[in-house]
Amino acid sequence: MPTSQDQKIIAIFMEEAGERLEELSTGLKDLPKIMADSDREPMITMYRAAHSIKGASAMLTQQMPSLASINKVSKRLEDCFKSVKDTPIKADSKVVTLSNKCYEVLKNLIERAQSPSGLSVEMGEKIAKAALPVYDMLEKHLADLMSGKATPAVAAASSGGSKPVPSALAKVTAVLKPMLQGLSKPESPALRKQIAGLCGHLLKIAPGVEPWQNLVKTTHGAIANPKAPFPVLKNTVIKELQQAAKLLEAGKADAIAPSDALVKLGSSQGRVPATAKEITIPADPKEVVKVLLKTFNKKELQAITQLLIKHIKS
Structure with missing residues (x-):
């Protein structure tokens, strides 16, 4: 179990990861322009954002093993951006779509790790394994565009992502x-x-x-x-x-x-009690209150309060 100091370090990582995700999101909104611009600083910022998440998650995998999946996909995104961070390139619609898909996978893993229920090693590995072919496609397509093997399609005007399903x-x-x-x-x-x-x-x-x-x-x-x-x-x-x-x-x-x-x-393990709830208790008392309020109803909270009072008095 992570110590109080470990929890503080992990909390700092999560805050940092959120800021780096924001940098990636901002860049993806105007990716064709950023990739083609002679000013490489915006593209380098995106590369550094992926690099930062990769490095920080690698250092914390011992305290939080599930961060290994975040480390894996951020490393793959860093690899994709590394080839184009110093060289202008005309990004087509495929680059925009694949880049957004890669970003969404990384964002999904980080948000799950930040949630009260956390991110399990098994789920992290499952998501990362399913997504790695997308990173491979992006890296290959960028390499083909740079070498002239691929003809750029019309650059996408939007931020990409999957096609919306109406209604x-x-x-x-x-x-x-x-x-x-x-x-x-x-x-x-x-x-x-x-x-x-x-x-x-x-x-x-x-x-x-x-x-x-x-x-x-x-x-x-x-x-x-x-x-x-x-x-x-x-x-x-x-x-x-x-x-x-x-x-x-x-x-x-x-x-x-x-x-x-x-x-x-959906597993074949034992029956889950109808009242079972799995939560992660943070170190900050104020955050504990927030978690309890989100997890339990009024009647359950009253019962918890009575038990706490009983144990404090004993």
């Missing part, structure tokens, strides 16, 4: 309504099968979008698992599918990935 939230919500109703009823094998069957409708909403397909398939596995209780499924499944639908509609499907909690619900 995705409305379509997903229409399926989630009967799913929520079913998960609110007493469990039965027939009802579980019926609810799991609704995932077929969700798959059709974005048939060619792999991250969405993966999330829905993971959801199906969780619902079909007889050891996963309905109350836990309701709290996890509905929220994740709604958030993913918003990303679909915004053209940010590459940021979609099932949470550790959802993956565990």
